[in-house]
């Protein structure tokens with residue numbers, strides 16, 4: 001009734017089209033017609049009366065957070081032999097077309113920078129490893145001048161709640177590079193990020209060094225991530241992904257682009273905030289770094305590696321944000337700042353219309369659901385939703401150990417800083433991660 005009253009008494013409705021009201025003695029026979037366009041500003045309170053959820057592609061998906069929803073996905077490292085045939089077909093087609101560089105898979109010990117066989121220079125044009133700070137021009141490293149692209153890795157997490165409240169209170173939008181298994185574990189936080197208009201982006205399924213994976217395993221890591229985001233956001237296909245540890249090369253980025261239409265995003269400054277809880281850095285050190293970047297030159301713009309991983313890392317951002325504003329940086333999510341467009345390949349935003357699309361961009365289909373051969377038998381032990389042990393056990397920084405959820409292992413710090421210094425840091429980083437794992441296990 002409030003809505004009806006608001007409609008009828010709107011000063012913008014032509015009085016000639018509305019019958020006179022006579023107390024309770026009114027007729028419902030009238031010639032009134034509603035205007036062809038909405039006639040209250042979008043910030044008018046009347047909109048709250050019938051606010052709806054984000055638009056979808058029309059397909060009914062399992063409720064986010066429900067057992068049915070969770071059971072449809074691998075609970076740990078995905079088995080590339082049990083993934084959608086369409087994904088494999090798309091990969092094979094790209095390989096046949098010569099679109100995927102034939103670069104050997106890298107190898108590494110846990111926590112160490114991946115290395116390539118002799119003859120394959122990680123900084124050369126053939127490999128161009130982001131771990132070694134080689135920049136493929138198709139990837140995003142910098143924000144436009146004067147802009148800060150706000151992004152956070154490794155969510156959703158319990159610490160995300162406070163971050164999201166802060167972003168909302170500042171009318172700020174960020175890009176959230178989320179880990180698939182973390183979405184399964186923290187669906188409430190996931191929905192909060194999406195419903196507040198945050199960019200939902202991919203950070204793989206279990207946080208491996210992707211250059212160490214076979215083509216098929218890269219596809220599985222990305223495919224499941226996109227599928228979960230797709231089926232949990234009304235059918236949206238995310239546009240951005242960030243490789244864990246910043247570890248990508250020309251092979252991996254080509255798979256991401258050719259099979260899934262993804263743009264690879266790295267960063268140009270690193271807070272190392274992942275190590276706040278392990279003693280690797282301090283809030284003061286981050287504040288000093290942040291202040292230097294924020295008060296420094298505005299060209300190029302900033303993409304700062306930050307994590308929604310702990311209360312400390314969130315606090316570090318909250319402390320830096322007002323400084324960004326007072327130094328007149330333009331801020332926004334990567335979609336807003338870097339691309340000036342949507343975070344999704346088939347929708348203008350979190351709330352706009354969705355064009356039905358498969359997660360395989362090149363094979364746009366009307367039905368986005370993917371039939372997975374062997375589904376229900378994800379590799380690794382299944383952990384039920386809400387179980388936290390699996391995640392905590394992930395912090396060993398061992399991306400290759402199947403069954404471990406590398407989720408919280410932003411850890412290792414394969415920052416694309418200079419290779420030598422990065423490698424030097426790696427030993428202590430791995431040790432810190434191990435300590436963190438032991439602490440987490442003990443709690």
Ligand SMILES: [Zn+2]
Nearest residue numbers: 153154244410
């Ligand atoms: Zn990460």
